[in-house]
Amino acid sequence: MPVRRTHATIAEVARRAGVSQSTVSKAINGTGQLSPETRRRVTQAARELGYQARGLPSTSRGTRTYTVGVLSTDPYGRFTMPILTGAEHALAAGEISMLLCASLGDPIREAHYLRTLVGRRVDGIIVTGASSDARAPVERDLHVPIVYALGASADPRDHSVVPDDRGGARRAIQHLIARGRRSIAVVAGPSRHLANQHRVDTALAAISEAEGVSAASVLYGDWTEAWGRDAAAILLAQFPEVDAVFCTNDQIARGVLDHLREADIDVPGRVGVVGVDNWDVIVDASRPALTSVDLNLHEVGRVAATRLLAAVGGEALPGGIEYVDCHLVARQSS
Amino acid sequence: MPVRRTHATIAEVARRAGVSQSTVSKAINGTGQLSPETRRRVTQAARELGYQARGLPSTSRGTRTYTVGVLSTDPYGRFTMPILTGAEHALAAGEISMLLCASLGDPIREAHYLRTLVGRRVDGIIVTGASSDARAPVERDLHVPIVYALGASADPRDHSVVPDDRGGARRAIQHLIARGRRSIAVVAGPSRHLANQHRVDTALAAISEAEGVSAASVLYGDWTEAWGRDAAAILLAQFPEVDAVFCTNDQIARGVLDHLREADIDVPGRVGVVGVDNWDVIVDASRPALTSVDLNLHEVGRVAATRLLAAVGGEALPGGIEYVDCHLVARQSS
Numbered sequence: 001m002p003v004r005r006t007h008a009t010i011a012e013v014a015r016r017a018g019v020s021q022s023t024v025s026k027a028i029n030g031t032g033q034l035s036p037e038t039r040r041r042v043t044q045a046a047r048e049l050g051y052q053a054r055g056l057p058s059t060s061r062g063t064r065t066y067t068v069g070v071l072s073t074d075p076y077g078r079f080t081m082p083i084l085t086g087a088e089h090a091l092a093a094g095e096i097s098m099l100l101c102a103s104l105g106d107p108i109r110e111a112h113y114l115r116t117l118v119g120r121r122v123d124g125i126i127v128t129g130a131s132s133d134a135r136a137p138v139e140r141d142l143h144v145p146i147v148y149a150l151g152a153s154a155d156p157r158d159h160s161v162v163p164d165d166r167g168g169a170r171r172a173i174q175h176l177i178a179r180g181r182r183s184i185a186v187v188a189g190p191s192r193h194l195a196n197q198h199r200v201d202t203a204l205a206a207i208s209e210a211e212g213v214s215a216a217s218v219l220y221g222d223w224t225e226a227w228g229r230d231a232a233a234i235l236l237a238q239f240p241e242v243d244a245v246f247c248t249n250d251q252i253a254r255g256v257l258d259h260l261r262e263a264d265i266d267v268p269g270r271v272g273v274v275g276v277d278n279w280d281v282i283v284d285a286s287r288p289a290l291t292s293v294d295l296n297l298h299e300v301g302r303v304a305a306t307r308l309l310a311a312v313g314g315e316a317l318p319g320g321i322e323y324v325d326c327h328l329v330a331r332q333s334s
Numbered sequence: 335m336p337v338r339r340t341h342a343t344i345a346e347v348a349r350r351a352g353v354s355q356s357t358v359s360k361a362i363n364g365t366g367q368l369s370p371e372t373r374r375r376v377t378q379a380a381r382e383l384g385y386q387a388r389g390l391p392s393t394s395r396g397t398r399t400y401t402v403g404v405l406s407t408d409p410y411g412r413f414t415m416p417i418l419t420g421a422e423h424a425l426a427a428g429e430i431s432m433l434l435c436a437s438l439g440d441p442i443r444e445a446h447y448l449r450t451l452v453g454r455r456v457d458g459i460i461v462t463g464a465s466s467d468a469r470a471p472v473e474r475d476l477h478v479p480i481v482y483a484l485g486a487s488a489d490p491r492d493h494s495v496v497p498d499d500r501g502g503a504r505r506a507i508q509h510l511i512a513r514g515r516r517s518i519a520v521v522a523g524p525s526r527h528l529a530n531q532h533r534v535d536t537a538l539a540a541i542s543e544a545e546g547v548s549a550a551s552v553l554y555g556d557w558t559e560a561w562g563r564d565a566a567a568i569l570l571a572q573f574p575e576v577d578a579v580f581c582t583n584d585q586i587a588r589g590v591l592d593h594l595r596e597a598d599i600d601v602p603g604r605v606g607v608v609g610v611d612n613w614d615v616i617v618d619a620s621r622p623a624l625t626s627v628d629l630n631l632h633e634v635g636r637v638a639a640t641r642l643l644a645a646v647g648g649e650a651l652p653g654g655i656e657y658v659d660c661h662l663v664a665r666q667s668s
Contacts, residue, residue, distance in 0.1 A: 067433075067454075081415070088436055097450060099401075100434045102422050116431060120401075225619040251619070262596075281615060285559040285585070 009143055010316060017045035021316045066096045068308065069117035071138070073105040073151075074130030078279070079297060083128055083149050086301025094309060096123070105130075111139065118142050124308040127153070128301075132162055132195040145311030149304035150297070152321050159317035161304040161324060165195045166202040168293040168326030172246050172274045173206035175291070175328055177213055181244035181272050185216045187231040187256060188248045189223040199248045199276060216242045221252070228255020236263055243271055244334075250275035250282040250292055257286050257333060272334035288332035300324045343477055344650055351379035355650040400430045402642065403451035405472070407439040407485075408464030412613070413631060417462055417483050420635025428643060430457070439464075445473065452476050458642040461487070462635075466496055466529040479645035483638035484631070486655050493651035495638040495658060499529045500536040502627040502660030506580050506608045507540035509625070509662055511547055515578035515606050519550045521565040521590060522582045523557040533582045533610060550576045555586070562589020570597055577605055578668075584609035584616040584626055591620050591667060606668035622666035634658045 014021045017038075024042050068091055074080050084098075091098055099122060103110035117125055124144050129135055129151030137155040138146065152160035176184055186203050189196045200218060207215045216239040221227035228247060232255065235242050247253035253275030260267050267273060267288060275283070278294035303324055311317045348355045351372075358376050402425055408414050418432075425432060433456060437444035451459055458478050463469055463485030471489040472480065486494035510518055520537050523530045534552060541549045550573040555561035562581060566589065569576050581587035587609030594601050601607060601622060609617070612628035637658055645651045 077415075078412070081411075084434075085436070088434075092436075095450070097454065098434050100418075100422075100432050102419065102426075116429070120431065251615075254619075281585075285588075 009141060012049055013042065013045045016049060017041045022318075024316070064123050064312070065121045066094070067099055067120065067122045068096055068305070068312075069099045069101065069113075069120075069122040069125040070128065071101045071103055071110065071113055071117070071125060072128045073103050073110075073135075077130050079130060079150060080128055082297035083301035083304070086298035086303075087126055087149070087305040088301075089298075090302045090305035090309065096309070114139055114142060118144060123312045126301075126304055126308055127151075128304075131193065132165060132198075133193060145308055145317060147304045147308045147311070147317065149300055156321075157319045159307060159311075159319050159322065161300050161307065161322045163295040163297065163300055164323035164326055165198040165295070167323070168276060168295065168328075169199040169202040169246070169248075170206045171326065171328045172276070172293050173203050173210075175330065176244040176246065176272055176274060176334060177206075177210050179244075179268075179272055179334055182213050183216045183239075183241045184213065184244040184246060185235050185239060185242045186218045186246050186248070187228060187235075187252050188218060188220050189227075189252065191220045196248050203246050223249050223251055225251050225255035225258065228252040228257075229259040230255075232256040232259035232263075236260075236265070245271060245273045247273065247275045250277045250279045250286075250290060253290055253292070253333075254282050254286045257288070257290065261287060268332065268334050274328075274334050278329050283329075283331065286333065291331045291334040292329055294327050294329055296324050296326055343475065346383055347376065347379050350383060351375045356652070358650065397455065398457050398646070399455045400428070401433055401454065401456045402430055402639070403433045403435065403447075403454070403456040403459040404462065405435045405437055405444065405447055405451070405459060406462045407437050407444075407469075411464050413464060413484060414462055416631035417635035417638070420632035420637075421460055421483070421639040422635075423632075424636045424639035424643065430643070448473055448476060452478060457646045460635075460638055460642055461485075462638075465527065466499060466532075467527060479642055479651060481638045481642045481645070481651065483634055490655075491653045493641060493645075493653050494655045495634050495641065496655055497629040497631065497634055498657035498660055499532040499629070501657070502610060502629065502662075503533040503536040503580070503582075504540045505660065505662045506610070506627050507537050507544075509664065510578040510580065510606055510608060510668060511544050513578075513602075513606055513668055516547050517550045517573075517575045518547065518578040518580060519569050519573060519576045520552045520580050520582070521562060521569075521586050522552060522554050523561075523586065525554045530582050537580050557583050557585055559585050559589035559592065562586035562591075563593040564589075566590040566593035566597075570594075570599070579605060579607045581607065581609045584611045584613045584620075584624060587624055587626070587667075588616050588620045591622070591624065595621055602666065602668050608662075608668050612663050617663075617665065620667065625665045625668040626663055628661050628663055630658050630660055 010021050010024050014024045072080050101113035103113055125146045126149055128149040133151055134154045135151045137153040137158050148160035152162050184207055186200055188200050204215055207213055219231045245256050253273050256273055265271055275290050275292040278292040283290040283292050344355050344358050348358045406414050435447035437447055459480045460483055462483040467485055468488045469485045471487040471492050482494035486496050518541055520534055522534050538549055541547055553565045579590050587607050590607055599605055609624050609626040612626040617624040617626050
């Protein structure tokens, strides 16, 4: 007796039928332009593998639990919070509950939770992390759709939803240039962080593309206010021509502002400062209030959940990285 | 045919048998000192009500889903985060998953989520909020154990686990006195907040109990750094003898520190400052680093989950408010 696999994936059906996953999806859902022969090949492969299409009406499917698993390396961190809120808004609209698991970056714990979620027959899983650094994909062949949010999967076959850090940095530089700044310094966090490097590289590119504007300096440190104060001291001593500082997070920017104020440098009169994160705790307490790039993490969570629900409904996830726009919130510091 | 209620609560059994809930629990679990007559009365009441004791071995119980619902008015807020982490640690030890619902303070949404959780047959529910202000109890007779964390239920029959704000404030004052401070000002948040008032009242009591120490002033404002700066200016102008400031949160304390530094007042040489929350973002960035009361919210979450699991296992929840100790983390500001 052949082993009947009731949990074959769309990928396995696609491989067996010799077609793409999106073709499988179209064939099974009866959508799109397909030749009868292709449709027949897919249907036969699906039958042989015992594939249960998630896109079938719920009466015949009968397996949806209306529960989505959220696996997070840092579920209670401040970057994850808005992502979960956004995801919940999208899921609540479909009356879907969220099972939350904290892997805390421990691979054994993560594997345990994945088994738990699959054992509880969740309809899909959102994997999210503490930073935008790419992460190793979770175990494959779990037979449920998975979407990564914030930290992209290192495997391009996975679908990841992340903030467009590069676009955010570009907006910050364009804003400073539009306000008449001509000598821009970049004060950054640790160079090993992907988001930090995206912000720095794009800022420098945007500066070099603008006529009559130059990059005075790029200083790397850590994500703290203390580093922002130190960096501002270096800038004042060695690059007195600087009239704008783009900082790759809000805490650095607040440190820069504190040092400039204590050195009697007028902000925004002589120097404009912009941060990243638009974190209310920092931007509102800064003197003056800090202009900042908002990463739209709520939207990242909402889009990730929306993609997941579409996949649960039978649509193929395209794979690759989907970027969510950032926006700039202008305040008194620039 | 009588209606058979399979979801009677321990409270209903207790009422019918004319005994306390803990007596019901002892009778059903075969523990404690009970007369045979009492035990018989409880057993009969339980049978008549169709009560399914949750404490029975799982084979006969068969109803546990190993899922706990968490209903939060502010699930992604910074006070809830450590509570959820603590709860998760306790629940993960029992391989219990957490279903997270965000009521966002909306009663209709809350009622909807409660129905959802009960419909999903969670073993129990943790209700948590954004502040320590008491909250209206959720719908009664849900037939699952409920524990409140951080924000106590206004109904004393409910079991609530909250930080011991009063004890924390007392520790702060004792610390300042032990460091030789004699004229202590209190800079507080809004007077309408319960936690704030507990901190102020206890601080004043602790000051008045100490010989040779006096309260210079109590200033009420909001929870912001800007208020801390303003309050420090008032203190310097009107109460120059002040040698210590107890602030009812860290953001206020950081504002006080900033103003004192900018007014060239030596901290901790001339004035000592203590905050509440021990929030790393604030205490580490403060100049000097801020001494602060830690509310042990992680422990609040852990204890709440532990009580809930005991109740799921058949133990009666005692009801009332259970306080979790706070501790003081001394840094350079005091």
